[in-house]
Amino acid sequence: MTIQWNEMIVPDARALRTSEIRDLLKVAERPEIISFAGGVPDPKLFPLATFNAVYGDLTGDEVAGRRSLQYSISEGLPGLRQWIADDLAAAGAARDIENILITCGAQQGLDMLARLFLEPGREIVLEKPSYLGAMQAFSMRRPSYVGVNMDDDGPIIAELDAAFANGARIAYLSPDFQNPTGRSYSLDRRLAVLETARKYGAIILEDAAYCKLSYEGEMLPSLLALDEVNGDRDAGTVIQLGTFSKTMAPALRIGWITAPRPVICQLVLMKQAGDLHVSTINQEVALRAATALFPAHIETLQDAYRAKRDVMSAALDETMPEGVSWSRPQGGMFIWLTLPENIDSRALLAEAMEDAHVAFVPGQAFFCDQSGGNTARLSFATESTERIVEGIKRLADLIARKGNQ
Numbered sequence: 001m002t003i004q005w006n007e008m009i010v011p012d013a014r015a016l017r018t019s020e021i022r023d024l025l026k027v028a029e030r031p032e033i034i035s036f037a038g039g040v041p042d043p044k045l046f047p048l049a050t051f052n053a054v055y056g057d058l059t060g061d062e063v064a065g066r067r068s069l070q071y072s073i074s075e076g077l078p079g080l081r082q083w084i085a086d087d088l089a090a091a092g093a094a095r096d097i098e099n100i101l102i103t104c105g106a107q108q109g110l111d112m113l114a115r116l117f118l119e120p121g122r123e124i125v126l127e128k129p130s131y132l133g134a135m136q137a138f139s140m141r142r143p144s145y146v147g148v149n150m151d152d153d154g155p156i157i158a159e160l161d162a163a164f165a166n167g168a169r170i171a172y173l174s175p176d177f178q179n180p181t182g183r184s185y186s187l188d189r190r191l192a193v194l195e196t197a198r199k200y201g202a203i204i205l206e207d208a209a210y211c212k213l214s215y216e217g218e219m220l221p222s223l224l225a226l227d228e229v230n231g232d233r234d235a236g237t238v239i240q241l242g243t244f245s246k247t248m249a250p251a252l253r254i255g256w257i258t259a260p261r262p263v264i265c266q267l268v269l270m271k272q273a274g275d276l277h278v279s280t281i282n283q284e285v286a287l288r289a290a291t292a293l294f295p296a297h298i299e300t301l302q303d304a305y306r307a308k309r310d311v312m313s314a315a316l317d318e319t320m321p322e323g324v325s326w327s328r329p330q331g332g333m334f335i336w337l338t339l340p341e342n343i344d345s346r347a348l349l350a351e352a353m354e355d356a357h358v359a360f361v362p363g364q365a366f367f368c369d370q371s372g373g374n375t376a377r378l379s380f381a382t383e384s385t386e387r388i389v390e391g392i393k394r395l396a397d398l399i400a401r402k403g404n405q
């Protein structure tokens with residue numbers, strides 16, 4: 001008898017969909033395409049020499065080498081968690097190592113938090129637009145999305161308040177250099193978000209993936225840092241996701257969740273059941289590399305990405321026709337483009353790839369309500385400055401031609 005695979009697969013798994021955009025963007029990997037579509041760091045900035053030395057030192061050491069190739073505890077290596085706790089404390093968010101779980105990238109953190117807090121129909125508040133990978137992780141649990149609109153200072157508080165007043169008790173937010181818009185919250189808005197969440201006893205999942213990639217101005221405290229309740233590290237409302245993917249290398253697959261202890265305890269059980277722990281050797285390497293590299297390497301990244309952001313911003317200023325606007329991110333990897341209402345960025349992508357050999361990500365994919373048809377995400381992280389200038393010019397010419405049609 002033939003197996004009906006679709007009927008065997010549970011509804012949670014069937015909720016995952018492939019995206020036609022993803023298929024289209026596979027073509028963007030061809031060298032002749034100038035791609036602003038990637039969501040990845042610039043590989044030229046990976047600290048290769050440090051990794052070479054650190055992996056070599058480790059595997060060349062009889063004791064540390066063998067220990068780093070062994071199983072280890074599900075919470076993550078205490079030394080690495082202590083490094084993260086110290087780094088958080090330096091950013092004003094003092095926590096104990098018992099508040100930290102090492103995960104396989106922040107993405108696994110999102111998946112674990114989805115399994116911990118979401119179930120079919122349960123509401124979760126998302127920024128409009130929001131990080132696509134988070135929506136994919138959440139969608140497995142078939143929650144109900146409540147989108148809140150954003151202005152330049154962060155989420156509109158009246159909308160957040162209404163979402164909580166209507167029963168939502170979880171919000172997923174990215175206050176620093178958001179993927180996909182590059183926008184950050186002002187200090188006042190951070191405080192207002194926290195106050196609103198506390199008013200309703202709602203929890204906040206704070207994605208801090210890009211927080212260290214700050215190119216100007218003072219770094220504002222994270223929601224986690226502002227979430228102090230009488231010095232009690234387990235009484236807060238914020239759970240934060242961190243990662244070394246943007247500051248060292250994504251292939252390390254080292255991320256972490258910082259949360260009140262009861263949450264971490266439950267997550268540790270899930271980690272044990274799921275994949276036991278994150279690669280011991282990669283945790284050890286991440287600790288040694290971070291100790292050796294930071295903060296100088298962060299400054300190298302900031303300088304390199306700031307220069308690319310400036311080049312892309314200037315190219316947009318010089319070439320984009322009337323009616324197109326874009327974000328002015330103070331950090332991160334992305335600029336968010338808003339096109340005239342009559343231009344559909346999905347259709348534009350097909351033409352841009354075919355005629356102009358330029359790729360970007362149409363913005364609609366980042367909206368939980370399928371709005372944003374005239375928006376696009378541009379990454380300035382991976383292309384050279386020459387190709388950024390050329391690619392923006394080609395895109396601007398195409399948009400101008402469409403505007404005239």
Ligand SMILES: Cc1ncc(COP(=O)(O)O)c(C=O)c1O
Pocket residue numbers: 039104105106107108131133174179207209242243244245250254255
């Ligand atoms: C906002 C955001 N959060 C989380 C992640 C996942 O990062 P990783 O799993 O590599 O730590 C990404 C990756 O692009 C991201 O942009």
